Amino acid sequence: MPFIEENDLLDLHKDIEKSQIINERLLDQIKIKNKDLKKLKIQRNVFVGITTLFVVGVLAITSFTAGLSTSNSNQNNLLVSIDSLDAIKTRIDNLKVQNQELSLVKEFYLAKKFLEKEVIYSVQVKSFTDNNATLASEALTNTLFVKTNPFYAYSLGNFETLDEARKFRTQLVNMGFEDAFVASYKDGKRLKIESPN
Numbered sequence: 623m624p625f626i627e628e629n630d631l632l633d634l635h636k637d638i639e640k641s642q643i644i645n646e647r648l649l650d651q652i653k654i655k656n657k658d659l660k661k662l663k664i665q666r667n668v669f670v671g672i673t674t675l676f677v678v679g680v681l682a683i684t685s686f687t688a689g690l691s692t693s694n695s696n697q698n699n700l701l702v703s704i705d706s707l708d709a710i711k712t713r714i715d716n717l718k719v720q721n722q723e724l725s726l727v728k729e730f731y732l733a734k735k736f737l738e739k740e741v742i743y744s745v746q747v748k749s750f751t752d753n754n755a756t757l758a759s760e761a762l763t764n765t766l767f768v769k770t771n772p773f774y775a776y777s778l779g780n781f782e783t784l785d786e787a788r789k790f791r792t793q794l795v796n797m798g799f800e801d802a803f804v805a806s807y808k809d810g811k812r813l814k815i816e817s818p819n
Contacts, residue, residue, distance in 0.1 A: 633751050634772035641769010645810045659728055666721060673717075677710055741808045743787035743816065744777035747799045770812055777805065784816055791818065 751773060768775045778794070781787040787804045794802045804816040 632772060634770070636772035637749070637751055637774050638769045638771020640772075641774045642771075644769060644774075649810070655727075659724065662724055666717065666724070670714075670717060673710060673714060677707070680706055680710075740782075741806055741813065743781040743784050743804055743806050744779050745787055745791045745794055745802050746775050746777040746805050747794060747802045748776045749773040750776070768807070768810065768812055775805075775812070787816070788818065 779790050791804050806813040
């Protein structure tokens with residue numbers, strides 16, 4: 623077992639505190655995004671309701687005027703109504719696409735929330751004394767950047783089972799990450815370092 627000097631231990635504690643602050647900021651950002659998603663969902667539902675009322679109104683007015691007007695003016699009104707309906711249909715199709723995109727974002731945040739509440743396993747590949755935020759890109763959703771005083775731990779993979787994480791660790795060791803190890807996490811905090819077997 624390696625010997626840890628007091629300065630290294632103090633640096634380790636500082637890094638852990640910095641990582642906890644980063645995690646709290648990330649959680650705040652997730653909460654803000656969830657609020658934004660709720661607002662967008664409400665706006666989408668209101669718009670769909672108004673659009674539906676508009677379509678029903680247009681159809682009602684078109685059918686009413688079609689019965690009262692002559693066949694010549696009836697054809698003109700019908701052409702205008704068809705053009706309006708095409709525009710509304712295009713808008714509804716666009717809203718459906720936006721709804722699907724919002725659903726994907728919502729699923730991402732729900733999955734992230736689930737991972738925070740369950741015990742997960744990840745393979746730590748590096749730790750830093752300074753906050754190296756360039757490694758923690760939002761595009762890398764399968765990574766953990768955790769403050770473990772005084773270090774910032776950088777881990778790869780989110781696994782449900784210890785066996786999966788150990789297999790991934792073996793692959794990383796074979797790639798040259800000889801110091802990689804498996805750790806368990808819950809609520810964004812490291813529980814313990816798991817044995818490599």
